[in-house]
Amino acid sequence: MKLKINLQPNERNFTIAHEFTHLLQARRKEELQIPSGERACDVWTLTRLPIELLDDYPSYLGNYLMRKRWNTIKLKVRELAFSAIEIRKTKRQYIVWLEDEIRKL
Numbered sequence: 001m002k003l004k005i006n007l008q009p010n011e012r013n014f015t016i017a018h019e020f021t022h023l024l025q026a027r028r029k030e031e032l033q034i035p036s037g038e039r040a041c042d043v044w045t046l047t048r049l050p051i052e053l054l055d056d057y058p059s060y061l062g063n064y065l066m067r068k069r070w071n072t073i074k075l076k077v078r079e080l081a082f083s084a085i086e087i088r089k090t091k092r093q094y095i096v097w098l099e100d101e102i103r104k105l
Helices: 013-027 038-048 064-068 070-088 094-104
Strands: none
Touching (some): 013 038, 038 070, 064 094
16 A cells, blocks of 8 residues: 655645644554544554654544643643553543643643
């Protein structure tokens, strides 16, 4: 299977990482266990992109207030994403949990 992503010039680091995470989703390897979907892709991207490269908010998660305050809450949102992946092991609504936690910030 040939996979392809398209990126525009001057894309943000988060967007590039998000698109590469889609490639990992498409591989469907057992050891990766990245579920399909845009919101899941954002969760996994948050945990794989180093904090110093986390230059933009996840566009499929959260809400307007998160986006407005991204620079002040991005470290906490990233920590919550790690927790959400752990929660996924026992609770299928891990993204709902994550978005609820983001609203509380």
